[in-house]
Structures are given as structure tokens and as C-alpha cells.
Amino acid sequence: MEDKQKICDQLVTALELTRALYDLESLEYNPQSETVRATFTTRGHKIVNVAADSGIAMIRDIIGQIV
Template sequence: MEDLQKVCDLLTATLKETRNLRKLKKLYYDKSTETVTATFECGGTKKANVAGDSGTAMISDIIKQII
């Protein structure tokens, strides 16, 4: 089984190096709702639905839904 929070942690570091998401603070995976919450330095948040996703599908869904 994949550690989806670890995928989020590693993805956060990568996305923070991009111009569009340099102010991303954290990606938090909630197993019970199968969502990822993106938190930004300004305090804002965005949610991504990642229900049923594999690690690679989750990466794609997060990027599509938080930009």
C-alpha cells in the first residue's frame, strides 16, 4: 500500500519550486474523506478530491484541482 501522505510531502517540496505554487505551505491527505487540503502561506486553502486514486493519479488530480 502506498503512503499517500508521504507522496503529498514529497510533492509539496517539488511544487514549492514552481512559480505558480511557490507559496504552498503543505499538502495534507485525509484518508477518511479521500481529499487533499493544500494550505498556502496566506492562510488560504484548496481541496482536491483524490478518491480511489493511486499515488500517480493523486499527483495529477492535486495539480489539476489546486491551480
């Protein structure tokens, strides 16, 4: 079983090094709703639906929906 919160935590580290997502503060996985809340320091937050996603599919969905 993949640790989706750990994937989110590690993904933040990489994405905040980019120009597009320098202001990404956190990615919080909610297993009940199968969503990820992306929180930014300068522009609020976005909710990403990651229902039934594998780890790699979740990464693709997060990046595709928050950029």
C-alpha cells in the first residue's frame, strides 16, 4: 500500500523549487474524501480529486490541477 501523505510531503519539496509553484506550502491528503488540499502562501488553496489514483496517477493529477 502506498503512503499517499508521504508522497504528497515529498512532492512539495520538489515542486516548491519551481517557478510555477514556489509558493506551495503543503499538500494534505484526506483518505476519507480521497482529495488533496494544496495550500499556497500567496493564493489560498485548491482541492484536487485523487479518488482511486495510484501514487503516480495522484502526482499527475496534483500537478495538472494546481499549475
